[in-house]
Amino acid sequence: MLFIGAGMVSWGLCHPVGRWLRKQKTWDLPNSRSSHEKPVLRGGGFAALVVVVLALGVWVCSSEPLFGVAWIWAVLLLGYVSFKDDQGEVPIQRRLAVQIFVSVGVLFALAGSTPSAWQLALAVFFLVAFTNYVNFMDGINGLVPGQLILMSVGSALLYGTVEWESGVPVIIALVLAGALTGFLPFNFPSPKMFMGDIGSVSLGFSFGVLIFWMAVHGQDKDLGYSLLPLTAYFFLEGSVAILRRMWWREKWWQPHREHFYQRLVRSGWSHTRTTGTIWVLQCVVTALACWQFRSGWSSCLLWLTTVLVWGGFFLYVELVFRSRSQVVPN
Numbered sequence: 001m002l003f004i005g006a007g008m009v010s011w012g013l014c015h016p017v018g019r020w021l022r023k024q025k026t027w028d029l030p031n032s033r034s035s036h037e038k039p040v041l042r043g044g045g046f047a048a049l050v051v052v053v054l055a056l057g058v059w060v061c062s063s064e065p066l067f068g069v070a071w072i073w074a075v076l077l078l079g080y081v082s083f084k085d086d087q088g089e090v091p092i093q094r095r096l097a098v099q100i101f102v103s104v105g106v107l108f109a110l111a112g113s114t115p116s117a118w119q120l121a122l123a124v125f126f127l128v129a130f131t132n133y134v135n136f137m138d139g140i141n142g143l144v145p146g147q148l149i150l151m152s153v154g155s156a157l158l159y160g161t162v163e164w165e166s167g168v169p170v171i172i173a174l175v176l177a178g179a180l181t182g183f184l185p186f187n188f189p190s191p192k193m194f195m196g197d198i199g200s201v202s203l204g205f206s207f208g209v210l211i212f213w214m215a216v217h218g219q220d221k222d223l224g225y226s227l228l229p230l231t232a233y234f235f236l237e238g239s240v241a242i243l244r245r246m247w248w249r250e251k252w253w254q255p256h257r258e259h260f261y262q263r264l265v266r267s268g269w270s271h272t273r274t275t276g277t278i279w280v281l282q283c284v285v286t287a288l289a290c291w292q293f294r295s296g297w298s299s300c301l302l303w304l305t306t307v308l309v310w311g312g313f314f315l316y317v318e319l320v321f322r323s324r325s326q327v328v329p330n
Contacts, residue, residue, distance in 0.1 A: 045199010
């Protein structure tokens with residue numbers, strides 16, 4: 001019921017949000033680095049964000065007040081800066097500074113005590129990197145909201161296996177998945193709105209926080225090792241794209257079309273086919289994670305299998321792209 005309710009509220013909010021975005025003239029105009037051909041409203045993820053913030057206020061603040069308040073203020077601050085970026089370029093230094101600041105605040109509130117320097121640095125790096133990787137991937141219809149839906153449902157299944165009685169994290173995971181499902185018809189298969197930075201940054205950050213919350217409070221210490229592979233697609237694809245652009249001595253933080261999903265679209269695949277293929281592979285990884293955790297299979301083998309799944313997909317994409325781009329001599 002939570003999933004359905006969150007979806008209905010989010011879907012209903014998308015209509016006034018769309019009208020507001022038109023008045024604000026927040027259009028994403030096609031350019032040489034875009035994967036779409038027509039102007040599309042940018043910032044529709046605000047509707048899903050409202051639902052998630054309300055859920056944090058109702059459930060998280062009542063169970064863990066300090067953590068809940070810190071989480072809400074973090075996504076509100078991220079949302080404000082990201083919406084400003086949707087309307088006009090915000091310097092990357094300022095965006096990163098805000099992301100690091102809110103990550104430190106939320107992690108301190110979550111830990112309940114002072115973590116060691118290396119633990120804090122590693123956790124902040126994970127949150128900031130994951131947040132930006134999610135934002136980088138928001139380039140074709142349905143990809144990011146669909147992936148976040150699948151990852152949220154997968155995390156709820158994993159956490160609910162051992163912690164169903166203390167299920168506030170499961171509730172937030174289902175609300176997050178439902179809110180994004182309500183937004184999805186406006187973005188896939190034919191886009192009326194993009195999530196925009198306000199959606200991809202704030203909701204990507206929220207899923208990263210959710211993973212940490214489940215790992216810290218789960219009674220099974222191995223739970224975190226099974227949850228992290230759910231995020232592998234964003235980390236692997238984003239890292240390869242950044243390393244590729246750094247190798248070419250390009251400004252890796254600027255928009256481009258060198259992600260694997262973009263290369264598939266450039267090779268002639270439709271947005272629907274590309275997104276659907278990635279969704280199927282994410283379902284495979286989620287099923288593997290659930291099976292590994294419940295059967296006691298080694299988490300190292302899960303990580304290796306996850307890398308093989310996505311690595312095989314990336315290799316296939318590269319072969320398709322190179323074969324379509326090859327110049328046939330006359």
